[in-house]
Amino acid sequence: MSTKIRVRFAPSPTGPLHMGGVRTALYNYLFAKKHGGDFILRIEDTDQNRYVPGAEEYIIEALKWCGIMPNEGVGFGDGPHAPYRQSERKDIYKKYADQLIASGHAYYAFDSEEELTILRTEMEAVKSSFAYNAITRKQLINSLTLSKAETDKRLSGAEHYVIRLKVPENEDIHVKDIIRGDVSVHTSQMDDKVLFKSDGMPTYHLANVVDDYLMKITHVIRGEEWLPSAPLHVLLYRSFGWENVMPQFAHLPLLLKPEGNGKLSKRDGDRLGFPVFPLRWVDPATREESSGYREKEYYPEAFTNMLALLGWHPSGDKEIYSMEELIEDFSLERVNKSGAKFDPEKTKWFNQHYLRLKPDSVLADHLKSILRTEFNFSSDDHRMQDDFLLKAIPLLKERVQFEHEMLEVGRYLLFKPTEYDQQVISKKWKDSHAAFFRALLNAYENLNDFNSVETEKVFQETAVSNGLKPGEVLQLFRVFLSGQGGGVNLFGMAELLGKQEVLQRLKSAMAVVGVELNA
RNA sequence: GGCCCGUUCGUCUAGGGGUUAGGACGCGUCCCUUUCACGGAUGAAACACGAGUUCGAUUCUCGUACGGGCUACCA
Numbered sequence: 001m002s003t004k005i006r007v008r009f010a011p012s013p014t015g016p017l018h019m020g021g022v023r024t025a026l027y028n029y030l031f032a033k034k035h036g037g038d039f040i041l042r043i044e045d046t047d048q049n050r051y052v053p054g055a056e057e058y059i060i061e062a063l064k065w066c067g068i069m070p071n072e073g074v075g076f077g078d079g080p081h082a083p084y085r086q087s088e089r090k091d092i093y094k095k096y097a098d099q100l101i102a103s104g105h106a107y108y109a110f111d112s113e114e115e116l117t118i119l120r121t122e123m124e125a126v127k128s129s130f131a132y133n134a135i136t137r138k139q140l141i142n143s144l145t146l147s148k149a150e151t152d153k154r155l156s157g158a159e160h161y162v163i164r165l166k167v168p169e170n171e172d173i174h175v176k177d178i179i180r181g182d183v184s185v186h187t188s189q190m191d192d193k194v195l196f197k198s199d200g201m202p203t204y205h206l207a208n209v210v211d212d213y214l215m216k217i218t219h220v221i222r223g224e225e226w227l228p229s230a231p232l233h234v235l236l237y238r239s240f241g242w243e244n245v246m247p248q249f250a251h252l253p254l255l256l257k258p259e260g261n262g263k264l265s266k267r268d269g270d271r272l273g274f275p276v277f278p279l280r281w282v283d284p285a286t287r288e289e290s291s292g293y294r295e296k297e298y299y300p301e302a303f304t305n306m307l308a309l310l311g312w313h314p315s316g317d318k319e320i321y322s323m324e325e326l327i328e329d330f331s332l333e334r335v336n337k338s339g340a341k342f343d344p345e346k347t348k349w350f351n352q353h354y355l356r357l358k359p360d361s362v363l364a365d366h367l368k369s370i371l372r373t374e375f376n377f378s379s380d381d382h383r384m385q386d387d388f389l390l391k392a393i394p395l396l397k398e399r400v401q402f403e404h405e406m407l408e409v410g411r412y413l414l415f416k417p418t419e420y421d422q423q424v425i426s427k428k429w430k431d432s433h434a435a436f437f438r439a440l441l442n443a444y445e446n447l448n449d450f451n452s453v454e455t456e457k458v459f460q461e462t463a464v465s466n467g468l469k470p471g472e473v474l475q476l477f478r479v480f481l482s483g484q485g486g487g488v489n490l491f492g493m494a495e496l497l498g499k500q501e502v503l504q505r506l507k508s509a510m511a512v513v514g515v516e517l518n519a
Numbered sequence: 520g521g522c523c524c525g526u527u528c529g530u531c532u533a534g535g536g537g538u539u540a541g542g543a544c545g546c547g548u549c550c551c552u553u554u555c556a557c558g559g560a561u562g563a564a565a566c567a568c569g570a571g572u573u574c575g576a577u578u579c580u581c582g583u584a585c586g587g588g589c590u591a592c593c594a
Contacts, residue, residue, distance in 0.1 A: 012594045047593055113592065120591090127520060129590075162592050180524070189522050189590095197592040204594050228523055228589040251524085254587070258530080261586065306531095309543090313532055317542045336532080338525050339587060346531070346544040356557090399556045409556090424554095474553040486555040 005037025007219050009063075009070070010208065012044040013055035016281035016290065017062050018266055019342070020223065020255040023307045027252060028221045029068045030308070030330040037218070041073030042211060043085045046201045053284050062278040066300050067323055081215045086207050093202035096210045096240070097163045097195055101143075105239035106195060108161045109142040110154055131191040134169045163196035165205075165235065173231040178219075178250040178332045185231040193232055205229065209236045212247055220247045221332070224339075225263075227251045250332045253311050254339040264342055266290070274344035278303065297402045302350040310340045320353060352401040364389040366403055375414075383414055391496045395488035410488065413496060416505055417483025420512060424485040428476050429513065436466040436473055437480075441506055450499040452491040459491070480509035 009025040011017055017025075032039035041063065043056055060075035072079025083089055100106035109132070116132070123130040130136070137144055142164070143151040155161065167190045174184045195206040202210070212220060230249055237246040255264045258272060269276030270291055280292035293303050301322065308326050309319060312335045321329070355363075368384055371377040377384050392413050396406040407414070440462045444450070447458055459477070463470040478490050481502065487493070494502050 010594090014594070044594065050593060109592095116592090124520095129521070131590085160592090164592095183523070185523070191590085194592050199592075201592090203592070208594090223588095224524070225588055225594090231523095253525080256587080263587075309531065311531090315533075317533075319531090319543055336525095340532090341530060343530050343544065349544055396556095398558095471553050478554070484554095486553095488555080490553080 003216075003218060005032055005035040005219065006040065006215065006217050007032045007037065007221055008040040008042050008073075008212070008215065008217055010042040010044045010211075010222075011059055012047065012050070012204075013052060013059065014047075014050040015052050015055050015266065015283075016277045016279070017059045018264070018276045019278065019293075019307060020264055022062060022066060022068075022278055022303075023255065023310060024221065024223055024252060025063060025068050026066070026304060026307055027312070027330075027332075027335070029070075030326050031219065031221060031332060032071075033327040034330050038071040039069075040079070040081075040215060040217075041070040041076055041084065042215070043074045043087075044204060044207065045085060045087045046197075046204060046207050048087070048199070048201065058279065058281060065278060065294055066304050068304075086202075086211065089207075089211070090201060092214070093196065093207055093210055094200070097202065097206060100165070100195070100239055101163065103239065104166070106163050106165050107137075107143045108151060108155065109137075109140065109164045109192075109194075110146075110159060110161050111141050112160070132164065133191045134167060134188070137164075137166075137192055160198035162194045162198050164192040165195055165232070165239070167192050167232075167235065173234055175227075175230040175234055175249055177227075177230070178248055179253075179335050180227075180251060180337060183227065183230070185228075187235075190232060190235075193229075195236075205232055205236065209233055209240070213237075213240070213242050213245065216245075217247045219250060219332075221250045221252065224251045224254050250335070253336055255310060256339045256341045258342050258344060263339070272344075274347070297404055298347070298351050299354045302347070302354045305354075306347045306350045310342060311336050348401045355401065355403065356397060358397075360390055360393045360397070361386070363393050363397060363403060363406070367393070367406065370404070370407065371414075388496065391492070395492050395496065399488070412482040412484065412487065413493065416501075416508070417481075420483050420509060421479050421485045424475055424479045425513065428472070433468070433473055433476065434510075436463060436468055437476075437506070437510055439466060440477075441503065441510075444499065444503060444506070447499070450495065450502070452489070452495040455494040455502075456491040480513075481505050 007028045009028045011021055011025075029039045031037075041060070043059075045051055045056075056074065063070065070076040072081065073084045078084060097106065101108070111132075116130075120130045132140065139145070144166075146154070167187050169187060171187045172184045173187060173190070174182055177183055193205055194203050196202050211217075230251065234246065237243050256262065257264045257268045258274075264276060266276060275291040275293050275296055275298075277290050277292045278294060280295045281290045282288070283290075294300070304323065304326075305319075305321050308321060308330075312330065314329045314334065318329075364386055367389055371381075371384055372379070382388055392410060393406070395413070396410045399409050400406050440459065443458050443462050444455070447454060459474075460470045463473055474490065475485060478487065479485055481490075481493060481497070497505070
């Protein structure tokens, strides 16, 4: 009998989700969809001190932007296992912690944080380290060393306590990881982790295991930073007697920063010139702003395509993947073991690729709204008409990686040049060319079908009849029309600008260069 | 420090006991083009090191080095 695949993405709302988190969500989503399973969003907000307002909304919006849609969860209509916010499940965890106490797998500990900190610093001073474990717990203040009466007294009083897992002595704990194979850790290396905090909230370890069990999670797919605590989680499943329904684990390689070493951190992005966040984020406390892929005009499909390939790769050479194709081809077995350095350049290339795939009409609509909001063009401006934009876009879209670059690259299509590239003019201009441009002006004035084919034909004929090779005057013509020596297809530009505009620009340029129009 | 994980071109990676070690981004050159871009062609560029197993290791094993992660009443 096969049980339904159920996976979860379980971020903690301590700030914006960064791209590593998005990738984890993506892999969970792909895996679930591939197997016809469920993908759940659970908010792990058991640490109330680290709660950041807006972070949860950010996570939800980011997933939506990426097209990573949970079946159940906070912000996505909940579901049969609601609530999906751990702070709202508070009562559940105490019960399970008590169950562990009753079965002897956990115990109460009364040591204060201060006392433990002192122990830690003392041990560090002698280049050692302190762990609350099978050895040290015998000397500390807990229900193992205290009498039953004393323990009860402390529990019923106002004294703060935590519940710790009683890690067994001298045993190897094995974690079967889909990506890494068998990973084992000896219990002497583990410590008696706190499961239940003195503020009445569970720690991640308890909450995560209890919720995964309750929500019938079959596969835990998360970042490699969790690998060291995986044995603890295995121990927890065993202590609860849930080993037979324990999820399978897959620990994903980390995303590394492009330069130097270390994992990609929230601080790297804008420092190195690329966003680390899917969406822009303004820190509510400091007002510090971090850029986002969405606002930088990356397409979500480019972003997710790039992310999917950072740590996973199909057996072939295919690199352009739609979400549907990713779902089709994805498998955890083909996720790499080693960390992947993020490459901002390749991300731009993906964007360029997807931009070319956009229908011109879609790009035209986007441009239109930018022209309206940023350039204050009115709706009846001829440059706002489809007629104009649908001709301009094919000239521009092959030359840019982002939509806004079309306006930078093609500025001269919108506005008359105010100055002319002097380098080109002084290099190419000869007084003898004046006659040619006068003739060209005249020929264009008499041309009725002012399209790219005709304008080019006329241009060439005029050049030849003036004893010139077209190439001698072509770049000058370009500078006269656009002000610059390079740019979009010249006669395509002429057609786009239209007869009147071309004649006007030509006249203005000739006046600047000093050609007598009527000579 | 301890524990755990990893290591193929600069980067993402394919491959896998015998290969001219393949692709993509980026970079160089050439072609196309009046220019730029696109496109096409092409070039430079990698199996961390040392042992072992083997007729043969980049591939398997072990060590070393290097990199990373974890080491909280954070997740």
